[in-house]
């Protein structure tokens with residue numbers, strides 16, 4: 642039996658990058674997938690990859706920062722699949738610049754999607770998990786939420802907040818058998834990091850003892866572990882997947 646056989650998993654920001662790799666990993670571990678992203682048509686590529694693994698997949702338009710859109714999409718997922726066993730709060734953005742130049746709009750956009758988004762989706766999904774008296778939530782934080790990073794005041798604050806949200810929800814939901822953990826990726830090769838200047842990429846790589854950037858699949862394997870019963874006694878933790886960049 643596969644570790645997530647017949648579990649229902651909801652992944653936000655599943656259209657590409659780490660979110661897509663997570664969806665594919667959960668499907669190859671036996672889960673059926675509810676894929677969410679801002680535009681439903683962006684999810685076609687991920688949906689095809691999940692389907693090719695023989696699992697059920699449905700797609701949903703969901704801007705995680707919009708409470709009404711979150712409520713509507715989560716209600717549809719619950720109606721379509723009948724339950725939600727795993728939630729991965731992966732949707733996230735960057736708007737990098739030094740604090741002195743950062744606009745209020747850049748601050749709000751990042752906090753709204755990366756932190757408030759996880760709060761809204763968690764709140765909508767845990768209603769179902771609490772009734773089921775079972776569930777696993779994995780929040781995608783970042784190593785920079787632990788160590789800080791010049792040029793990312795908004796992003797680092799959002800990810801540090803997400804780590805604190807992970808610990809608090811783990812404390813609130815443990816008695817209902819709902820576990821909440823975070824994965825903190827380091828420097829991972831995706832569209833988000835492709836746009837960084839070469840000098841910034843080289844500086845990041847110098848901090849990685851393994852000497853290579855991570856792949857989305859490296860993150861996805863850690864998420865799949867935390868989502869499964871193999872991690873049945875792991876709760877409230879943040880697992881850094883960063884080649885040894887931080888601990």
Ligand SMILES: NC(=O)c1ccc[n+]([C@@H]2O[C@H](COP(=O)([O-])OP(=O)(O)OC[C@H]3O[C@@H](n4cnc5c(N)ncnc54)[C@H](O)[C@@H]3O)[C@@H](O)[C@H]2O)c1
Pocket residue numbers: 653654655656657658659660677678679703704705706731732733734754758781782783784825826827828829830831832833834
């Ligand atoms: N790439 C890295 O090195 C790295 C490192 C640490 C953490 N992370 C985190 O991993 C997660 C995925 O990052 P990625 O590198 O795959 O990024 P990405 O930009 O390739 O993908 C992000 C996905 O989120 C979706 N998204 C953006 N705003 C959304 C919203 N409001 N509602 C719903 N979906 C939305 C995008 O459409 C996209 O599909 C993010 O939370 C990011 O902060 C990435």
